[in-house]
Amino acid sequence: MHTAEFVKPDGRKLTLYGLEPLEVTSGIPSPSPEAVDARPVMRWHPLRGEWVMYAAHRLGRTFLPPPEYNPLAPTSDPEHPTELPRGNYDIAVFDNRFPSLTLSAPEPDPGPALTRAGVGACEVVVFSQNAQGRLSDLTDDQMALLISVWADRTTRLARTGKIHSVLCFENRGVEVGVTLHHPHGQIYAYDHIPPVQAEMLRNAGRYAREEGRPWLADFVQAEREAGTQVIHDLGEALSVVPPFARYTYETWVLPSRPVSLLSELTDSERLAFARVLKDTLLRLDALFSVRMPYLLTVHQAPLDGQHPEFPLHIEIYPYLRAPGRMKYLAGTEQGAGEFANDKFPELAARELRQVQV
Amino acid sequence: MHTAEFVKPDGRKLTLYGLEPLEVTSGIPSPSPEAVDARPVMRWHPLRGEWVMYAAHRLGRTFLPPPEYNPLAPTSDPEHPTELPRGNYDIAVFDNRFPSLTLSAPEPDPGPALTRAGVGACEVVVFSQNAQGRLSDLTDDQMALLISVWADRTTRLARTGKIHSVLCFENRGVEVGVTLHHPHGQIYAYDHIPPVQAEMLRNAGRYAREEGRPWLADFVQAEREAGTQVIHDLGEALSVVPPFARYTYETWVLPSRPVSLLSELTDSERLAFARVLKDTLLRLDALFSVRMPYLLTVHQAPLDGQHPEFPLHIEIYPYLRAPGRMKYLAGTEQGAGEFANDKFPELAARELRQVQV
Structure with missing residues (x-):
């Protein structure tokens, strides 16, 4: 670089x-x-x-x-x-x-x-x-x-x-x-x-203390074993529609090795992570043959100390829940903080796996 | 009824x-x-x-x-x-x-x-x-x-x-x-x-314990004394742009007497609350001379026991931040849980006060 x-x-x-x-x-x-x-x-x-x-x-x-x-x-x-x-x-x-x-x-x-x-x-x-x-x-x-x-x-x-x-x-x-x-x-x-990072840190920290393993490691292993949610897996990185997706075609890009910051990725891991990210974005555009509107956020550990338990990952929220149908954040999402999703994530994952890219 | x-x-x-x-x-x-x-x-x-x-x-x-x-x-x-x-x-x-x-x-x-x-x-x-x-x-x-x-x-x-x-x-x-x-x-x-109600209950509960008074009572008194945020005040109910508004023209409708559920309002309080709510909605439509898109949520105490410290109120989030300009929830709002607002609430409150209804 x-x-x-x-x-x-x-x-x-x-x-x-x-x-x-x-x-x-x-x-x-x-x-x-x-x-x-x-x-x-x-x-x-x-x-x-x-x-x-x-x-x-x-x-x-x-x-x-x-x-x-x-x-x-x-x-x-x-x-x-x-x-x-x-x-x-x-x-x-x-x-x-x-x-x-x-x-x-x-x-x-x-x-x-x-x-x-x-x-x-x-x-x-x-x-x-x-x-x-x-x-x-x-x-x-x-x-x-x-x-x-x-x-x-x-x-x-x-x-x-x-x-x-x-x-x-x-x-x-x-x-x-x-x-x-x-x-x-x-x-x-x-x-x-901020609140989202604080909540993630709290939950990942509790998991690590209780289970003795990082949440990300167990999550990746469980998703690979189940197979229903995985979209694309390059070994060092993979994409999944998480089984608790809030947006219909929400997709996460994950490293296989649990790290907390992008800077911890090796050259090889970084390239795999990049390839899976590119694959994900191509699938989302191909899904309905339109440029999918989306929000992509990179989640890294807070910087006020060492937080190895924080799971580095990218979350992508595609705003279309069907062709021509946007997801809006209405009463339950904004007023209560809970999402309503029209489709089971495993069905969305199957559609994204079948997309030709 | x-x-x-x-x-x-x-x-x-x-x-x-x-x-x-x-x-x-x-x-x-x-x-x-x-x-x-x-x-x-x-x-x-x-x-x-x-x-x-x-x-x-x-x-x-x-x-x-x-x-x-x-x-x-x-x-x-x-x-x-x-x-x-x-x-x-x-x-x-x-x-x-x-x-x-x-x-x-x-x-x-x-x-x-x-x-x-x-x-x-x-x-x-x-x-x-x-x-x-x-x-x-x-x-x-x-x-x-x-x-x-x-x-x-x-x-x-x-x-x-x-x-x-x-x-x-x-x-x-x-x-x-x-x-x-x-x-x-x-x-x-x-x-x-849900998360939003749990957070409000936690914060209002802490306030009541520490200050010995309900948060809503102190908030209404402070806003009346400051005067900068109040839009319409009928005594038993009032509307304010809260000084920590997340949406540009966010407006809250509040009872003067701190209660936790709509069912606690007296007939007279309910009528005042209704009048202030109607006044708020008319002002929002008059502000830019368009039907303002908005989300209105009614916040009441959880029902799993008595929570008198929970502040009953209505929050209205108008989605226009200027004529023809929508507020969208992007990276910081969705990825971190913190809002960016383009206008100080006291300026928005002044505009809403000056609207003819």
């Missing part, structure tokens, strides 16, 4: 990643020379017991720009700078211009609720220079590079000493509000352990 | 509610004489620590029927029976034909995860005979009747001895997947305490 770090004219950081030695053939641009005055704050929700992030500068953010302006493409016309320079990089990461959290968030004035600075980080990960491509159009090596990039961002964010949890994700599809079609993802880095 | 109970040809229960003595002028219909063979099951999500409901018969459920067939309208043509008879009722409640949970769910075969019967109940609440109306078109007395109906359903479900938590809700808007436009809501009744 080759990397090069830069600072944009407005002060934000940019890191380029490549499979080959990097050459940058233009200046480092920014859509505007002025820094966004981000003063994010968090407030405490006393009944749900979670922080809510407020970033009041975000409402004016870029929204479905005309095709001639794509802020994630390399800058071709210096009169209309984008976020990225010209060069031979494969993947680029930069600070979000409209962050919900920043490492330098100032102490806020006292608010009408328990309020504190929105300390954290929000990064944009551009998966490719191909504006029309999909994440699954990456080659196996590029996909493995992306895994390395996610691992590298996690390591770098942890090194600030301010970050306790990192969430890498891709949200895809106009159906779910994606404003830029160029293939990209985001990273949210928190100065605390 | 006048009530009349019936059994549909397919065995499901129907209860009619009216402000006046009830007269039914047709037979009790059902869209099909055959009972749906609902065998819902629940499976345990070991990492998120929550139940997931599977109701495999649901996928074929009614979807955007042509205007000539509205299953929630009174039956006009006996050749095409709907869910409801003709009569002078105001509100009707019946068992959902495609339930995610049923009181008689059979023990399932062992599954590929911790599995048990999907015991609970799913009901449909038809707010009005006016297929083109909105919930906010109800008169004050009809809205107060709806509050009584929600209270009555909760009491009746608790009386089965199988229900530990009841969630009444309305999900409105084609934008969020609503398949029937006739104004209606749903009720989910659980045989356990």
Whole structure:
């Protein structure tokens, strides 16, 4: 992996990643020379017991720009700078211009609720220079590079000493509000352990204490023995529709060896993980012969210490539950925290196994 | 409140509610004489620590029927029976034909995860005979009747001895997947305490123990003193954009006197609560001069004992964060359990106060 770090004219950081030695053939641009005055704050929700992030500068953010302006493409016309320079990089990461959290968030004035600075980080990960491509159009090596990039961002964010949890994700599809079609993802880095990661840590920790084995090891073994949920198995990594799937075609990508962070994967494991991820995304697009809208989240252990019991894995939530039928989060999902699913996961798994990719 | 109970040809229960003595002028219909063979099951999500409901018969459920067939309208043509008879009722409640949970769910075969019967109940609440109306078109007395109906359903479900938590809700808007436009809501009744209610109970309980006062009493007093978040205050009930709102125009309807169940409201409190709820819904529709898509959830104490510290309230999540701009739950909301909000709640509250209704 080759990397090069830069600072944009407005002060934000940019890191380029490549499979080959990097050459940058233009200046480092920014859509505007002025820094966004981000003063994010968090407030405490006393009944749900979670922080809510407020970033009041975000409402004016870029929204479905005309095709001639794509802020994630390399800058071709210096009169209309984008976020990225010209060069031979494969993947680029930069600070979000409209962050919900920043490492330098100032102490806020006292608010009408328990309020504190929105300390954290929000990064944009551009998966490719191909504006029309999909994440699954990456080659196996590029996909493995992306895994390395996610691992590298996690390591770098942890090194600030301010970050306790990192969430890498891709949200895809106009159906779910994606404003830029160029293939990209985001990273949210928190100065605390958010509710979902805290719950996973609690449950995986309890399992490890009670059973004496990591949850992920037992889960992989059980799924391989049952066979009903497995979609694609490359030995060092596999994909399954978990038997407790919340979304109809929810698919998880798992390493066979239980680890807690992407950075622990060996080169060989990383390549297998990348191949299974690519296979999963291709199957989801092939399932109904449409670009499946989805949310992909990478679950890694909290960074506030060693949590070897936390199961590294990727969860993909496809939003279509049938051709043309979106899953919406309604009363029971949002009001009670429990999902209703129309199809048994083993049936969804069978359909995904039978898809030709 | 006048009530009349019936059994549909397919065995499901129907209860009619009216402000006046009830007269039914047709037979009790059902869209099909055959009972749906609902065998819902629940499976345990070991990492998120929550139940997931599977109701495999649901996928074929009614979807955007042509205007000539509205299953929630009174039956006009006996050749095409709907869910409801003709009569002078105001509100009707019946068992959902495609339930995610049923009181008689059979023990399932062992599954590929911790599995048990999907015991609970799913009901449909038809707010009005006016297929083109909105919930906010109800008169004050009809809205107060709806509050009584929600209270009555909760009491009746608790009386089965199988229900530990009841969630009444309305999900409105084609934008969020609503398949029937006739104004209606749903009720989910659980045989356990779902994660959201468990968390609220834990937090409100801790507050009451530590402060010696119910959370709701202190919250209402603080909001009245601050004044920045209050939208409409009728003394016995009020609406606020909570200072920790997760959705941009999230609005809560609260009683002034801290109670834990709708059934505890006095006649006078119920009418004030109904008026504030109607006022809230009218403001949300007036805000951008469109029918605001929203989720409305009624939060009541669990039914497995006495929980006077639980704060009865209604939460409304409007899905538009600006004209034409939907809020979607993406990476941080679904992957971490923390919301990003573009606007400070006190600014949203000011806008909602200034709306003419």
